Amino acid sequence: MAPTPSTSRTSSPSAPRPASATRPLSPSHPPKRTREPVELQGPWRPTSLPDPWVRPGHPSDIANSRKIGFDAFYCIPGEEGAHEKGGVGQEGGRFRWAHLVPVPDVPSLEELNSRIAIIDEAEEERILRGKLTSVGFNFRIEAEELAPLPAEDFECGITLTPKVDRTSRFTVRQSHCSVPARFIGERVRVLLRGSGLLVFERRNIVARHPRLTKRYGYRDVLDHYLEILLVKPGAMAGSTALAAARTEGSFTAVHEAFWAAALKTHGDAAGTRALIEVLLLHRRMPAEAVRAGMSAAIKAGSISPDVVAIEARKAESAARDPEPEDDGNDPPPWADIPGGQLLTLPTRRPELPEDNRPPPSVDIYDQLLTRHPKGSA
Numbered sequence: 102m103a104p105t106p107s108t109s110r111t112s113s114p115s116a117p118r119p120a121s122a123t124r125p126l127s128p129s130h131p132p133k134r135t136r137e138p139v140e141l142q143g144p145w146r147p148t149s150l151p152d153p154w155v156r157p158g159h160p161s162d163i164a165n166s167r168k169i170g171f172d173a174f175y176c177i178p179g180e181e182g183a184h185e186k187g188g189v190g191q192e193g194g195r196f197r198w199a200h201l202v203p204v205p206d207v208p209s210l211e212e213l214n215s216r217i218a219i220i221d222e223a224e225e226e227r228i229l230r231g232k233l234t235s236v237g238f239n240f241r242i243e244a245e246e247l248a249p250l251p252a253e254d255f256e257c258g259i260t261l262t263p264k265v266d267r268t269s270r271f272t273v274r275q276s277h278c279s280v281p282a283r284f285i286g287e288r289v290r291v292l293l294r295g296s297g298l299l300v301f302e303r304r305n306i307v308a309r310h311p312r313l314t315k316r317y318g319y320r321d322v323l324d325h326y327l328e329i330l331l332v333k334p335g336a337m338a339g340s341t342a343l344a345a346a347r348t349e350g351s352f353t354a355v356h357e358a359f360w361a362a363a364l365k366t367h368g369d370a371a372g373t374r375a376l377i378e379v380l381l382l383h384r385r386m387p388a389e390a391v392r393a394g395m396s397a398a399i400k401a402g403s404i405s406p407d408v409v410a411i412e413a414r415k416a417e418s419a420a421r422d423p424e425p426e427d428d429g430n431d432p433p434p435w436a437d438i439p440g441g442q443l444l445t446l447p448t449r450r451p452e453l454p455e456d457n458r459p460p461p462s463v464d465i466y467d468q469l470l471t472r473h474p475k476g477s478a
Contacts, residue, residue, distance in 0.1 A: 258294040277319035278310040321345050334373035359395045363404045378406040390417040
């Protein structure tokens with residue numbers, strides 16, 4: 102007797118599987134999913150149409166495409182685009198291993214960009230294997246095939262609205278930066294760029310910070326805390342903002358000398374307040390003029406912020422309108438008069454006659470007094 106399909110352990114490959122043998126769909130036994138190709142994993146998803154495959158772009162890429170015609174195209178998925186990743190990955194990996202391993206230890210992104218710019222200039226003279234011309238020469242030829250640059254600028258930064266905490270700092274991408282103390286407890290509009298960030302109050306820029314290179318780093322600006330330090334001058338010496346200003350070089354030796362003289366003359370609290378009032382002058386005067394004013398005040402033996410402001414205005418006006426230097430070979434101004442004309446001074450007026458009028462008197466106004474002062478006759 103031939104075995105029935107239900108009891109047979111082998112079956113024909115072409116025979117359909119009975120419906121009773123199909124595993125029911127349940128949460129404990131979900132259906133198996135086939136593994137997607139590498140090109141379709143992650144953000145790659147097909148649209149309603151099977152062809153072409155479209156990757157949802159970033160909002161900034163979409164805005165770029167609509168404004169200046171920038172196409173956020175990455176690669177062709179599948180076998181047709183298999184050649185695209187090889188060259189880019191090889192050159193990117195070679196550059197990273199040749200110049201960025203170990204990772205450069207730089208204090209800011211500006212210094213890192215300057216180093217990479219020097220490396221790029223040297224890379225233009227490199228000749229690839231099998232080529233007769235350098236990389237820079239080939240790029241200058243291929244540059245003619247590129248689309249022209251847009252006629253107008255396009256902002257590629259990201260707008261964020263973080264909240265300022267009680268330390269007058271906000272957090273963006275795990276980095277903490279300071280803003281003026283009047284924004285404590287409020288939300289500010291921050292424009293995050295690749296090299297730095299800008300803080301706006303409506304259309305006015307109230308703070309600028311570079312992108313920090315380490316997580317959980319912070320950057321404080323001394324000018325943002327002057328109103329608080331004016332009320333609590335004792336916190337000035339140990340503040341992180343002062344340490345950052347000394348490191349950056351904005352708090353110079355002239356400031357240190359003025360502060361030391363102010364502490365010696367007025368004491369700790371009053372001397373620090375005098376320094377803070379001088380630091381507030383940086384908001385409306387150039388830094389060079391304020392330093393010149395402090396130097397002039399120290400030489401004059403004065404620690405008054407008003408004297409510093411006066412001397413700073415003098416230095417600012419002198420820098421704006423410098424006096425022409427005298428040349429010893431130049432003729433005197435009166436030598437340019439044609440024919441040696443002689444100037445005649447106007448004659449003086451005759452002396453006025455002697456005034457014989459009596460001096461004025463206010464005795465007649467005594468009639469207006471209704472009461473005589475006590476002790477009078």
